[in-house]
Each structure stands twice: as structure tokens, then as C-alpha cells.
Amino acid sequence: MNHRKGIELDESCATDVVGGKGSLSHCEKVTQDGMRHRAVLSFVRRKGHLDDRLKRAWSRYASDFLLDANAETTASGPVSKVAVAGAGSDMMSVAAGLSGEMETTVEMGEEETGEGARGAGRSLNVRSGFALDQNYVRRVWGNCNPLIVEIGTGQGENVVAAAQARPECNFLAVEVYDPGVAHTMLLAGKAGLTNLRIAQVNAPELIDCFEAGVVNEFWTFFPDPWPKMRHHKRRIVQPALAQSVHRALKTGGLWRLATDIEDYALHVHEVMDVRSDFENMGDITASLPTGHVGKGTSSKAADLPHSRFVESQRFEGRVLTNFERKGLKADRVIHDFTYRAR
DSSP, X not given: OOOOOSOOOOSSOOBOTTTOTTSOBTTEEEOTTSOEEEOOXXXXXXXXXXXXXXXXXXXXXXXXXXXXXXXXXXXXXXXXXXXXXXXXXXXXXXXXXXXXXXXXXXXXXXXXXXXXXXXXXXXXXXXXXXXXXXXXXXXXXXXXXXXXXXXXXTTSHHHXXXXXXXXXXXXXXXXXXXXXXXXXXXXXXXXXOSSEEEEOSOHHHHHTTBOTTOEEEEEEESOOOOOSGGXXXXXXXXXXXXXXXXXXXXXXXXXXXEESOHHHHHHHHHHHTTOSSEEEOOOEXXXXXXXXXXXXXXXXXXXXXXXXXXXXXXXXXXXXXXXXXXXXXXXXXXXXXXXXXX
């Protein structure tokens, strides 16, 4: 998941675009005592332009790679499901129109509705009753090979390269943005991959639908940093996600993370190092400030008290993407983490 700069967003979630004013927000849930609970999401929905190449890739490859995990919602254009041989209704192709006329008007803050020509009107919530268990893996991937899930795959460079290098493993790419999903399909289709699938849904919600112990590894590389202090709560790495990831992992399974943002590295340590259900497998030390800074105040980090933290060597299975190269060129330090589920 690549950093996306310059995003200003409303702190509130959007009202349901179908129900209109007064209905439940997409990111609100009603608890058993009737109270509304507003979830904090790690992404914001935006229109995503697909050029002709990506539109063709979506039309050609969606039925091969895209999981049918999305909740139904009213769309501004036609959305049809295409059955895949041997997969039944477990894969889908979104056949929305190719012109700009099919785009929904998605304002900042409407985080859980589809974007652009392809995702027009498609929810990023997981559909009711969806469950990813060993039977689902066997049905969709056609085998019971180890499952590796990358949360936030960006343009798909890393997950596609990994799937090519490790045909003995199954891979699931989780990404919400249309251009990233389409580009991942394009790369995977050109490579003729059969061990990769893509889920275009809210990752924490999807992970809650995983059977206990169904995943061998989770990868979260270069997640959105949400640099403003008031947005730190939107960072994907949170105690609730760590709990869900642990439940989905096999005992001894790994959660690999990486960031080139020093403040995010501190955030990861604060969330993960205090947990008794994960073991930090790092073998090197890194010096980090012990206080948080935000956008516009990062220069103050050097003057804060520092402490030493345990981190990992660079994961050899992570390819050097264009995004990581930019971070290195900007003299940012890459922080790698490996946590093993106890």
C-alpha cells in the first residue's frame, strides 16, 4: 500500500449513499444495546482514473482474480457477476460501464463505496455470510497450499513477484483502490499466475471472516503513514487488527511489516511489542524517538529522547519496488519487522 500525500478528509464518515440523510453510515454498526459504533478506517475512498490499458485488464482478468467477497449495494451502473469455471460464484467480474458517465459521485469521507468506472457503487464491506476457510481455499485456489495474505498491495509489484517466485504457495492481495487492483490484475494476467487472488474490500473486516489458523503469513509493507497526529488513529496497524491477525494465523505463523516512516516504526513497536500472543523475531537494533511527531513537526524528532528497539533484517522475499526506491533515494531508513504468532 503506497503512501498517498495531500489527502485532506472529513473526520466523520459518510452517510449511506442509498439510504440518504439520517440512515446509518457505511462505517457505523449498531451494537447489541442499540448504540451506534463508528469504525475508524485506514483509507479514504476517491475516484480512481483507469486508463484504457487498465480498463482492458479489468475486463479481461477480473473473473480470474477478483474474489466475490463484496456486499451488495445499489450502483449507478450495471454490475454483473460472471461465473468462473470450477469456482462457481467465488469469483466475480464487475462489468460496469467504461465511460466517465458510470462514475458515482464519491466525496471525501465516503470510504466504503466503490470508486471510478470499475468500482462504481460497489461496497467495500464484506458480504454477509462470507467465510474464508480451508474449504474456500480449496475451492478457489484448487489446492490446500500455504496461504500468504498481503494487506495493501498498492500496484501489485511485490505480491505478483512473490507469487511467481513461490508457486507452492497461495497468495491473496487485499487492496481497495481501483488503479492498484487493475494494475495487479494486469501484472498477474501477463504472468499467467494461477496462485493469486485479489480481494477489494476493507482488510480488517475481511480478516474477521477468516477461519482460525487458515493463514501462514500476513504481509503489510509500507502502509499509509497518516502523518498528521489527529490521523494516527487511522493507521492500519492497531491492537484490534493484531488480535484478528493472530486468530487467523497458524501457530508459528508470521506477520511481516515494513515502513520507511520513523514515527510509524515507533507506532508498530507500541502496538506489537507489548503483546504476549506475538514474539518479536528481530535480530538487529534500531534507535527511535520515544515520542510521536506529526506532519509539520517531524523535524523535532531528533531532539526527543531515543531508545533502542528490536527489528528485523530486510525480508528477502520483498522485492525492491519503485516506491521503496524513492524512500531510499530520499534517505529514509527502512524498518522491517517480523512477529511470530505464539
